[in-house]
Amino acid sequence: MHPRSSRHQLRPGSKQSLDEKEPAFWHHLAKSQLKNALNRELIETPAKNTILFLGDGMSIPTITAARIYQGQRKGGSGEGYSLFFEKFPYIGLSKTYSVSDQVTDSAASGTAYLCGVKTNQGVLGLSGAVSNGDCKASLNASTHVHSILKWAQDAGMSTGIVTTTRVTHASPAAGYAHVASRDWENDADVVADKQDPHVCKDIAHQLVHGETGRRLNVIMGGGRRNLLPKDARDAEGRRGRRLDGRNLIAEWLKEKSHRGQRSVYVWNRDQLKGVDAKTTDYLLGLFESSHMRYHLEANPTTEPTISEMTSVAISILSKNPRGFFLFVEGGLIDHGHHGSRAQLALDETVELAEAVRVATAATSEKDTLILVTADHSHTMSMAGYARRGGPILGIAGHAKDKLPYSILSYSNGPGYKKPTSHGKRYDITHDNHGSTSYRFPSTWPMSAETHGGDDVSVHAKGPWAHIFSGHYELNYVMHAICYAIGIGPASNWA
Structure with a gap:
């Protein structure tokens, strides 16, 4: 069965697939990928x-x-x-x-x-x-x-x-x-x-x-x-x-x-x-x-x-x-x-x-x-440790200050969230992360987020x-x- 078939896909919030807990599942997946690589033919004619x-x-x-x-x-x-x-x-x-x-x-x-x-x-x-x-x-x-x-x-x-x-x-x-x-x-x-x-x-x-x-x-x-x-x-x-x-x-x-x-x-x-x-x-x-x-x-x-x-x-x-x-x-x-x-x-x-x-x-x-x-x-980076199937636009977990942090965030940009008047980190709990206009959190404020060098x-x-x-x-x-x-x-x- 194809490794991306519905049988092996996790639903958000579901328990891990039983197949994935078995070494045979991963061996079969790797074997299939290796076979494809070994059977691959080089095309060395000019590209039209x-x-x-x-x-x-x-x-x-x-x-x-x-x-x-x-x-x-x-x-x-x-x-x-x-x-x-x-x-x-x-x-x-x-x-x-x-x-x-x-x-x-x-x-x-x-x-x-x-x-x-x-x-x-x-x-x-x-x-x-x-x-x-x-x-x-x-x-x-x-x-x-x-x-x-x-x-x-x-x-x-x-x-x-x-x-x-x-x-x-x-x-x-x-x-x-x-x-x-x-x-x-x-x-x-x-x-x-x-x-x-x-x-x-x-x-x-x-x-x-x-x-x-x-x-x-x-x-x-x-x-x-x-x-x-x-x-x-x-x-x-x-x-x-x-x-x-x-x-x-x-x-x-x-x-x-x-x-x-x-x-x-x-x-x-x-x-x-x-x-x-x-x-x-x-x-x-x-x-x-x-x-x-x-x-x-x-x-x-x-x-x-x-x-x-x-x-x-x-x-x-x-x-x-x-x-x-x-x-x-x-x-x-x-x-x-x-x-x-x-x-x-x-x-x-x-x-x-x-x-x-x-x-x-x-x-x-x-x-x-x-x-x-x-x-x-x-x-933009992708932070741990959300469970498998956790909404990619959602929350990854809670930091030492007991406030949540998002899976996706930026090193800089207009998504910077100012601390509260008491100096606490902004609480993103009730933000509408699924809105297309939502600006994901940034570490420091800028009018526009910058390119990266990777x-x-x-x-x-x-x-x-x-x-x-x-x-x-x-x-x-x-x-x-x-x-x-x-x-x-x-x-x-x-």
Whole structure:
């Protein structure tokens, strides 16, 4: 019987399974896993397609807690459950520090795993020779580093970006922009930083008119405001941010039309569901003015899920006989953690895992390399000693002061609970831990919880997936992908 069958799943609060008390149960489980490992065949033919899934801020504790969270939602104890990508045959660990900082931000890390070069905090698509905000230094072409998206495009492959953040946010922008500050998402941002937007082009401009950005076949996420002028309103009545008066959505459509390319712009879920992949070569989908909304809080009539966006992207990209590279970011995992709203972060992790399942079903392991990783961790930890099946969003036990402490908590952040007037620790007994707005306890107060510096996991399946085993620098990921496909500088390194 499968070790995750209902017979072996504990219900919250139930007694331990009798089977689990027998050594034979664990011997059988280990034997099955060992047999799978020994029978595993290496796939060493070139990868035609690659999908890189990025859980922004998806630390190892986040994966563990999300696994339990989803397992409990399905009626089990949760501990023995596995997220879809946890079943991938190969796993590695990457070191995430940046050139300038011990704990990276998403710009420096994005440049590492998409461009293969570590750089300074806040910098996108530029080497460590450029400091954050140094417009002049960024103009030197020798500081520009190129992404796997460009290498794929140069090889005739189709390319795409899917994200739940703004499409001009740090992680996706690392794939197509060369900019000294991740904050320069539109020209107004550049001006606000006392720089000249005519000299240092903003990220949105580079997305629509840059060498790599304009060649992207699929762009989906949020961020309409950065492509619209400040005196214009989008379909939902929200104003744009641009000072130059340019409507970059219209310019994107016009540029594609001039080149005779079949292009579609959509801004809601119904329109996305109506896209005909057979007759669409370029798709721009912008579903929010800023970031997309959390899955648990989104309007399902207007916002597609990350799985739905991934499915449409694959349908469009897979038409190319030369293959494709697709980057998919679950960016709101990071946002949930920054707000100490652990339930939202865990649910976004579950949603990313579902998108991985959809992508796996739509492709073949024989020719498609699928990776699932993170750019950095967060400070959320999982504390003992709750019993098996204890609600992951609940209380672990009581401390020496006889007050409860939660299973999940943060090293810092807005979830800090002030002591009482008598100096006693805040009592979380009557807090609504199951509310999506609940901020889990933090050790010290900050307006936003910080990233963490721990290593992150890399899960791999498909051609050359085995070269992602081991312990390596984050920038190795891009070069290993290039080797697996046979493109870019790493194509002839072996």
